[in-house]
Amino acid sequence: MAFAGNDLNDFMEGVKKRSPGETEFHQAVQEVAATILPYIEDKPEYKTNMILERMTEPDRVISFRVTWQDDDGNVRVNRGHRVQFNNSIGPYKGGIRFHPSVTLSVLKFLGFEQTFKNSLTQLPMGGGKGGADFNPKGKSDAEIMRFCQAFMTELSKYIGPDIDVPAGDIGVGGREIGFMFGQYKRMTNRFNGVLTGKGREFGGSLMRPEATGYGAVYMLEDMLHTRGLEIDGHKAVISGSGNVATHAAEKIIHRGGTVLTLSDSGGFIYDKDGITLERLQWIKDLKEKRRGRISEYADEFKGTEFHEGRPWNVACDMALPCATQNEINADEAEALVKNGCIAVSEGANMPTTIDGINKYQAAKILYGPSKAANAGGVATSGLEMSQNAAHISWKEEELSKLLRDIMSNIHAACEEYGKESDGYIDYMKGANIAGFRKVADAMLAFGAV
Ligand code: NDP
Numbered sequence: 001m002a003f004a005g006n007d008l009n010d011f012m013e014g015v016k017k018r019s020p021g022e023t024e025f026h027q028a029v030q031e032v033a034a035t036i037l038p039y040i041e042d043k044p045e046y047k048t049n050m051i052l053e054r055m056t057e058p059d060r061v062i063s064f065r066v067t068w069q070d071d072d073g074n075v076r077v078n079r080g081h082r083v084q085f086n087n088s089i090g091p092y093k094g095g096i097r098f099h100p101s102v103t104l105s106v107l108k109f110l111g112f113e114q115t116f117k118n119s120l121t122q123l124p125m126g127g128g129k130g131g132a133d134f135n136p137k138g139k140s141d142a143e144i145m146r147f148c149q150a151f152m153t154e155l156s157k158y159i160g161p162d163i164d165v166p167a168g169d170i171g172v173g174g175r176e177i178g179f180m181f182g183q184y185k186r187m188t189n190r191f192n193g194v195l196t197g198k199g200r201e202f203g204g205s206l207m208r209p210e211a212t213g214y215g216a217v218y219m220l221e222d223m224l225h226t227r228g229l230e231i232d233g234h235k236a237v238i239s240g241s242g243n244v245a246t247h248a249a250e251k252i253i254h255r256g257g258t259v260l261t262l263s264d265s266g267g268f269i270y271d272k273d274g275i276t277l278e279r280l281q282w283i284k285d286l287k288e289k290r291r292g293r294i295s296e297y298a299d300e301f302k303g304t305e306f307h308e309g310r311p312w313n314v315a316c317d318m319a320l321p322c323a324t325q326n327e328i329n330a331d332e333a334e335a336l337v338k339n340g341c342i343a344v345s346e347g348a349n350m351p352t353t354i355d356g357i358n359k360y361q362a363a364k365i366l367y368g369p370s371k372a373a374n375a376g377g378v379a380t381s382g383l384e385m386s387q388n389a390a391h392i393s394w395k396e397e398e399l400s401k402l403l404r405d406i407m408s409n410i411h412a413a414c415e416e417y418g419k420e421s422d423g424y425i426d427y428m429k430g431a432n433i434a435g436f437r438k439v440a441d442a443m444l445a446f447g448a449v
Contacts, residue, residue, distance in 0.1 A: 008034055015056055022105035028112050029056050035429040036436050051440045058085045064154040066132055068146045080151050082130035085111035088442040091162055092128030093118055095169030100135040107131055110349055116435030117371040120410050123382035128164055136171045148179035156184050159194055167196040167381050193388025196381035205384035207399040213247025215376015218407035220345035223366040232256030237316040239263045240323035241294050244347040246284050248320050253277055261311040264294040268311040271304045315339040322347030330355035337363040346370035364424050372410050372431040379406045
């Protein structure tokens, strides 16, 4: 695979030829290549060593059958994958997703993004991602356990604390990590830091559940500060009602902001007075304990509303997409801008389409892309790995401070590489270049491998 030049179209043609039909992966690569190709234009060492071409090809992709039995005794079959994308700066690290929409394209986009994100944290972690097209909705605890055990039975052959350290993602939270860690331990007779996001009793880190959502709000806060603004007194629209969304909402409220919406795949709730911390706790219980739907909020609390669809037409100052990829299209991005939104911080991975990002940037609003804005989660996973390796556990205050510092450093790196002549900060460009440099330099040191 040789590329004639550093023209974006030529480059993308090569990627598409090698990975046909993988549209999410193409989108993620295009977002990065659009800023990296101009950056390496006058840097022959990266070009002659084909660094970007090598970075867009995963080290390896592992796919396997996951066979399990449902509660009625039926044999069920799903497909599991682990994409070990790049381990140039540390063991592969990235979450596991259980959702019917999981395909190799989705996991390759996530693993590719993860490589840049992990580099941005400045911690020694490579990029990877895994998952299965399994739908956890409506499954009993026993079915979830049997699926997690079957999944880990295969996955355990390819992971380890110095090899590949998975974590949670959509559909994989504390319960699933517990089942998978239990199966890993049973199969290998090893108790180690092979997974992060573990329960506190068996090596999990304080602050890990909060880290992604809190981190996205810290990024938002740092972006607002560049314009002399605070979260206090401003209105936020948030999508999702899982781990990332609820913790982002919590930190917005801590900072004096108002959270107008949360959502799930059925629609969104609108609380014009702002979701309170008490109501947020009710949502966490609904989602984690009762496994209910967000629409129940409007039945429970008078004066609030449930609407089908996505929340991006609700007028707000700040938007935090925290559900899934491509959940904001160009029209929705335009609606956000038109209705007065001044900042977008992405808790979910690649939640805005390329056309949508163009709308933010044309309007020069503050835009924190996912690989920077949601890096707090994996950063705290990195801190969990350090604690496990040293057989210690750090206090909440230490971890909170480390997370805040890491997010500030990420913001500063984006500013350093993304500031334009008119003062506008292109955080996407900044994050891509800052993330690229460390991985690329490590790859140069290794020679042609
Ligand atoms: P959860 O499973 O805890 O929550 C996901 C939420 O998003 C649910 O409310 C879910 O609704 C909603 N959602 C999922 N898929 C869709 C869809 N196709 N359309 C509409 N809504 C959807 O996941 P997380 O909170 O952990 O992850 C959310 C996002 O954040 C993902 O993009 C993930 O990759 C990213 N992320 C997560 C990190 C973490 O630490 N957990 C770290 C970095 C990024 P429903 O229940 O109806 O499916």
